[in-house]
Amino acid sequence: MTALLLGVDIGTYETKGVLVDTNGVVHATARSRHGISTPQPGHVEHDAIDVWWNDFASVSRELVSTMSTGDEILAVACSAIGPCVLPVDAELNPLRPAILYGVDTRADEQIADFERRIGRDEIFRRSGNTLTSQSAGPKVAWIVENEPAIAEAARWYMTSQSFLVATLTGEVVIDHATAGYYHPFYDLAGGCWDLTDFDDIVTPDQLPAIRWSSDVAGTVTAASAAETGIPEGTPVLTGTTDAVAEAVGASVMDDGDLMLMYGSSGYMIRVVSEPVADAVLWSAPFAFPGSYVLAAGTSTAGTATRWAADMLGLDTGEGDDALFSSLMQLVHDARPGAGGVVHIPHFSGERTPFHDPDARGVFTGLSLTTGRAELARAVVEGVAHSVVSAVGAYAEIGMEPTRVMAIGGGTKNDVLVQTVSDLLGFEQNCAATIGAAYGDVILAALGLAVTTKAEVCENWVSIDSTITPRSSGDPDVETLRRAHDEFLSTYRALSRARLTTEEKPE
CATH class of the missing domain: 3.30.420.40 (ATPase, nucleotide binding domain)
Incomplete structure (x- = not known):
């Protein structure tokens, strides 16, 4: 008998899943392609059932089908794109397609309205960030103002992995890392919802309960077990966004660690031990209690x-x-x-x-x-x-990383990564990782205490190569x-x- 952990990540264009044992060895992988909907310029959406749930269920069934008699799934964890905004009714039925993260730019007027209401300084004080298209709060307001019948019927507003966890378990939760991008509704210093001046848009009971990513949210119900093949009663983690799961999957978990992702665009997560508000970098909680991030990103890579x-x-x-x-x-x-x-x-x-x-x-x-x-x-x-x-923005505020893990397809580009190391003057470890779904599994393993962060760094995540800067x-x-x-x-x-x-x- 083998004890296994199941992780599934819903991306913008593809869903990936893995089955991994408690030593970090991958036993099976599965994937499913999907698309996005762009009903009009600036609007980017996913159908929560057709894309998120159906992909999760099909990938899970494929992974479960590879298990041998006597094998056991200890826990399930999922990550997904975020922050998204999905209104659902009391039975968890989606009331419209989900509004996606920063690629959806429909809420410019609502951002301006929020800034008029309480001022940019107060928004920054509460959330540690200015409002952008990545902010979920103005998108909730967009629904209230443009689709009042849907807003009236909305029992909850949730993000992508919240919907998956709720469908699996019946529990409506959101992780701190994603809630931190629901600005200006999330108080970064207090780690809680703060709807002061915005209670005409959303009420506290319409937002999910906030948990840490590695917390167990609930267990698989009989109905979701029938659709996914995952045994009824299996623990389900709260989960997180794909970027946070990518970082965990590369063993970026401790203060000073930096994930440098070379993808179609660039994305960086620097782990810190307390909230740091900065006008250039993005501030949010991380996956574990007492952990936060300073994030950065480029538009093109x-x-x-x-x-x-x-x-x-x-x-x-x-x-x-x-x-x-x-x-x-x-x-x-x-x-x-x-x-x-x-x-x-x-x-x-x-x-x-x-x-x-x-x-x-x-x-x-x-x-x-x-x-x-x-x-x-x-x-x-x-x-x-x-x-x-x-990455230089970290040095500007004295937050240079002490350990850099590079991931993504761009790590195969030797000129690119060598030039980055030469100019920044630090070493990059190119991690051998299969992505966010593997990070989900690590979250599950840590949540169930079947491994430790030290063991993950030592045994679960290996290094393909190390890029050393040339002398000045x-x-x-x-x-x-x-x-x-x-x-x-x-x-x-x-x-x-x-x-x-x-x-x-x-």
Whole structure:
């Protein structure tokens, strides 16, 4: 008989699940693809039944079917995209499609209204953050103002993993890490809901009970057991968002740890032991009692390298691996510094540290000697400059990381990760992790006390490679530092010029 833990993560476009034993060994994996709905510009949604629940149930059934006679599932944990906003009735029936996280930008008017109500300073004091499209509170207000019949029928407003846990167990809960993005309804210092000045929008009993991610929320009901194949009575964890689960899955759990995720965009989570409010970084609770995060992110990373491959005509139809290999061959044909070409990859604006949605991509230093190799390398180095600028925000407030775990597809790009280490001057450990679903399993194992954080770091998460920064006297490093200075000065000059142009009368 093998004791197993089941983890499922619902992403924007794909659901992944794993079965793992109590030593951290993966026994089975499963996945299911899905899409998003964009009913109009700025609106991005998922159907909670068709996408979240049906994917969870099908992936769970597939994983359970791989178990041998006598095997036992000790617990289930799930993570999902967030923060999302889903109104449900008293029987947990969704009343509309779920409004997704920061990619859904419908609530600009509600953000402005909230700021008029209590002021930006008070919002920042309560939540440790300013309001953005990532804030769930204004999206609740959007439903109240635009869909009053739905708001009238809403028994609860919940996020993605809240809905999954509630459907599995009947318990309506949300983890602190996700509740922390329901600003301005969450008091970061107090770790509780604070609806002062907003009780005309939502009442306390319409929001889930707040728990820590590793807390057991309830057990699988007979009805959900029939749909998922998970035995009735199996403990279910409160769970968390996919980004937090990714961090846990890479053993980023203690004060000083930093997750540096190289994906289609960049995302960073630095664990801290107490709330830290900062105007540039995002503040929120983490997965465990007494733990918090400072988060950062870039808008473009892997999407920029894909754009470069397409623009350079490298797609031969032989798949993504062949395309990436062709791009990297070009990149290695150019020297560090890309022959003086500097790229700013702000194709979709930029998040940390500029928080400038109107920024756009730029090449500088082009000449008649610039070739395809220099352009390819400039794009990769530009992504590195973007990541370095975001991570640099931690140093600005004395919160440099003491241990860095790098994850994501971009860790295969040796030029990218080496350039980041060279410019930041710290070592990166590229973690061998299969993602957020594995982090869910670690949360379950910690919640049930079948392992410890120390054992996870030592035995569960392995390191593929370690990237060590080259010395500051290395000529290539000095070239990259000059390029980074030009990256920053060019952005700032263009930003000033854009603001000046906007201020001119027509």
